[in-house]
Amino acid sequence: MENKTYKWLSFDEKTLFGQSWIPNTKPKAVINFVHGIGEHTDRYSNWMPFFVEAGYAVFAIEYRGHGRSFGKQGYIKNYNDLLNDIDTLLKQSYNSFPNLPHFLYGHSLGGGMVIHHALTRKSNIKALIASSPWLLLTQEPPKWQIIAVEFLRKIIPGLVLKSTIKSDDITQNKNVIKAYKEDKMIHNKISIELFLSAYDNGKWNIKNAHKMPVPFLLTHGSNDNITNIEGSKSFYNNNPEKTNLKIWEGMFHELHNEPIREEYAQFIIEWLNTNLKGNV
Helix, strand or coil, X not given: CEEEEEEEECCCCCEEEEEEEECCCCCCEEXXXXXXXXXXXXXXXXXXXXXXXXXXXXXXXXXXXXXXXXCCCXXXXXXXXXHHHHHHHHHHHHHHCCCCCEEEEEECHHHHHHHHHHHHCCCCCCEEEEXXXXXXXCCCCCHHHHHHHHHHHHHCCCCEEECCCCHHHCCCCHHHHHHHHHCCCCCCXXXXXHHHHHHHHHHHHHHCHHHCCCCEEEEEECCCCCECHHHHHHHHHHCCCCEEEEEECCCCCCHHHCCCHHHHHHHHHHHHHHHHCCCX
């Protein structure tokens, strides 16, 4: 396996950090990965080898306001900028492997982003994967709070707040929680624009699930206290033809760091392999 890092130029000529994990032999397909809020791609350095060993190349991006990419932590001007960053990821991976099938895979906020990208933009991806996507929040803010934040958006659009994510909610793995707390590249910032856009688009994604153009693997832990499993269930109910929903009982938000991680990786790989054969 070869691990490379990149500095990619965004649509607005800013620097975005990316990295890839490539098999030593020719890959059979490419996975394009988008991480969650406040984190970065290094957190997946022990997750991607599962896919590389199964013959897949993986490309991942740190979108603006995160990791080693440009921008104020947790800040965006508008949500379309994030979708443009996904376009940058896809462009770079297609340039490296133009003749292979490409998949798009996102986690948490990244899961909501890749769903919205698939529903609103044309691409050549073969299929989509989202783990614990931000469609609904487990702790939904009261309506008055949303109204207040929408008011602040008009007068202080660049305001950045602290996110309410608790490290103990990400996984049951105490070692992962410890590393998360000590990680200097992790931040707990989210701008008003990012929060409201993700919040509104999550609901929009559920209502427009019937528009999903590609096969879609949707996974969620039943004990997720960050993103609401009911959002994933509602999406599935609105498009059971294209959506394969897998609920992992008793698991928390980061399924890739839960006790079932090896079984979970194999489940995704089998779904990818089946999709490549055209049987999904």
